[in-house]
Amino acid sequence: IGLSNVEDLSWKQRVNLAACINCGRCDSVCPAYASGRELSPRAIVQKLKSTYDKFNIQTEGFFSSGLITENEVWSCTNCGACVEECPAMINHVDYIIDLRRYLVAENRLEQQKTAVFSNLDQNYNAFGLPSYKRNDWLEELGVPLLEQHRNAEYLYYIGDAGAYDPRAQQVVKSFVKILQAAEVDFAIMSHQERNEGEIAKRMGEEGRFQLIAMENIATFEFYDVKKIITHDPHSFNMLKNEYPEFGGHYEVIHHTVLIHQLLEQNRLPVTTKKLEKVVFHDPCNLSRWNSIVDEPRQALSHVLDTPLLEIEQSKDRSFCCGAGGGNYWYKVPEQEKISTLRLRQLTSVNPQTIAVACPYCLMMMEDAVRTSELTVKVRDLAELVYDAMEYR
Template identity: 40%
Template sequence: MQPLRIIAFTVLLIAALIGFFSGIYQRYRFLRLGQAEQRSDHSEERMKGFFKYVLGQGKVLAEPSGIGHFFIFWGFIILGFGELDFFGFDLFGGHIPGFTQGWFTFTQELFAAFVMVAVIVALIRRYVWRPMRIEPTFEAGFILGLIFIIVATLFLTTGLDAVASGAYTVPAAPMSSLVAYWFSGMSPSVAGNLAQVFFWIHTLSIFGFLVFIPRSKHLHMIGAVFNTYYRNLGPVGKLKTLDLSDETVEEFGVAKVTQLSWKQLLDGYACTECGRCHVSCPATLTGKDLSPKYLILKMKDHLVDQGPSLLKMAAGGEDYTASLPDLVGEVYTEDEIWACTTCRACEEACPVFNEHVSLIVDLRRDLVLTKGSAPGEVNRTFTNLERHSNEWGRPRSARAEWAEGLGIRVMEDVEGAVDYLYYVGTAVSYDPRNQKIAQSFVKLLQKANVDFAILGKEEESDGDSARRLGNEFLYQELVERNVELFKAYGVKKIVTTDPHAFNQFSKEYKDFGLDIEVLHHTQFLAELLKEGRIIPTQRVEKTVTYHDPCYLGRYNGEYDAPRYILEHIPGLTVLEMERSRNKSMCCGAGGGSMFKEETGEKRINVERTEQALETGATTIATACPYCMTMMIDGTKAKGVEEEIDTNDIAELLCMAV
């Protein structure tokens, strides 16, 4: 019978490998339908990321639930080596040298046991506890069940083989020995036959899993490896700059799935469906149509659905893109695409480095630049930026009214260069409440004898709202005017109270020839404190909770400077929100959202305000004028604006100085 067993095994193995590689090759061909994108630079850093995030499961372990995945991941790797010996011994009667050593046998059994426990916990969590971010789908249950069967039949086969051979106890194999103990009363012949039954169940389960991988969500076992290697190593959150110089090009952004890059398509394969992005997204949490999880999954499903016919058309030399339906309308609704605040909470949470925001902005670019389709309030914002270089439509002449009587120099009146240009920004220049931020910051600069000036009525919008809302034409016009202005005045250093401008000038303006030092005002003030140029002496008796702005924190990694300032203000008590630092929740203003109507069950700023109120703080501190507006509106919506103050970091420090 042994030759027949070997033949049967070989036939099944070949069939499984054909099923596996044919599925993988088809998915690979689907990726090649996407657009080219260069992601092969910095190979050494990419390999370091492979060891840290794939083998080390770095981002997976950022959440407690990642521990189970860690053991399943490494359990499968170790079991994979053990399976070679398992099949070799059962079919050919010989062990692979070294694989019978006690340490390897024990390690294999230990991790196999961990896998079983992790699978049981995952099943209970998914189908009993049912947290918001996880769906109790049949496919997920089928895969978990298959993994459980693979491990259980491994123990059953080895344990029953031990009974058949009379070796009931193997110290290095505690689980198999336990199975042998359970069946110790069974006759050797019956145990041997039963072992063969479980051997073939085990074999069919593994081969079935192999065929199922490229056709299921477990494609992420392969996709995540490549997605991690080809992750974005450029500036965090930096958007791709469109080439607008070719006047023959009539379409911009992304309308069809084949207009996405291969890397954007790979995001779909890499998605683990863990839902971490789902429960991090402010739009999802407040009942809007958008979910970053389904943004990626719907794109993948659409690609897989359309892929076979596209490949046939491509083979026949047909224009397969023209026959495709538009993503917005067929796959996504416009409400989904406009609900995003571009806060990057989804990308921060994603364990496999999916890039949701660039996909959304590409879709917005198509809506705005190609189809001319945008909500009315968004179009009004564009009009205001075109005519007045600010989203509110206020006259340029009013841009520096906040500075009257403060003795602030304006660049056009300065002879020679200054050390710092204070770029005020639109939100601070025109909003009466936010103007107090600029006034406090300026007083601190003057106290520290900093040589600075402002642009006054010459100041332009930084263009962030235009770009995030999809109007790349308008954005680049604003950028060109700003760069020309900065160069004309010989600006070497910029400090700004606006994190969005800070992000633009320090990262995205480099594509347009601006490469100068840019500081956020909290970074600058923290340095002045350290140097002793500002000394807070007055007690500020407030209990404060600090709200991290997305474009200062997640986009630029600055979490410490604002907290350093707060810690050095006498009398101040600081309480952290549950969602803080890189897990902070957006205020709802980013991505141009401040200038469009918000849909859904609840306003994002109200949700964030409630999180602040839970700390028991009497003051909400922030470091962004947009966040300031949203948090004040949130306290008004909750009816606590008289009891809860909202202050910028600069205002609190100014009180102490």
């Protein structure tokens, strides 16, 4: 399982390695490399390429020979910036995940990583909190449950962060009130909602991911789910692009896209425009992996009196917050936090507010602000739109 020596390289992987021209453009955009972590996407590809060219460590393996270190592999945030930048169209992330799969199969994991997998097994969420209380806190808002409203047009998939993190819960509340104000026909799942498996897959636990995906698909089929809304770009990407391989075909929509549609259709009573300077942080799973960059900006234009601020590292050239690839759940040696680097980029245009569209970006950016001397606010797009609504 995974990638441990040169014999494990598929023919396609070998062709991709041969295509590398060692230009270093991947390093120039890599957040892990910029933060001083051990990872260099260029070096990973070049080292793998050297084993293919020389076939010199066939029996020893990449890790046992010291060619590649575990820190290198776990430093990647799976943001895909290297893939976007590569002129040879090499997918560095695929190699990283394959290398992680080998480490997981060999149980070469420290406590932080094994705890995540145990939590997914025992409590069906990465936080390790009780599954039977997952979405109970939403009852006060009168949100219909799918178990009682099986004909709902949309399933609102809350996700782990939205269900359990207090700050992300505020985003969920704002979005629920937006849906209610627009009279969107939706429902949520109670304790039957489970992690979608993104964390397991990105951390190399392929078997656990596939099991989670198939169990979720069976539940969705039981309730005849056709359309899914989610505010988590990680969940969005998995449900939209990974679940079809296992028979899960759904119309998946991110909350920024739906909010934009509702605003365009005049279904939201937005009457107050904010006179504040806002910059938007593009989540990697939304912008780079799924090319959703215009809808969030157009939605914000409905509630702002001033043009949205833009920085160079935006849209498909966005810079990761540091949480992707499972990095939110474990620590990697680094010289400076990736979230701190990203905060510096975003605040270079002197915004009053950083708008985000991902619960993990929200938590990472707020943490970066807390450890700085800045007073900038971090708000989800749904919170900004809800604040601008007349009847709140």
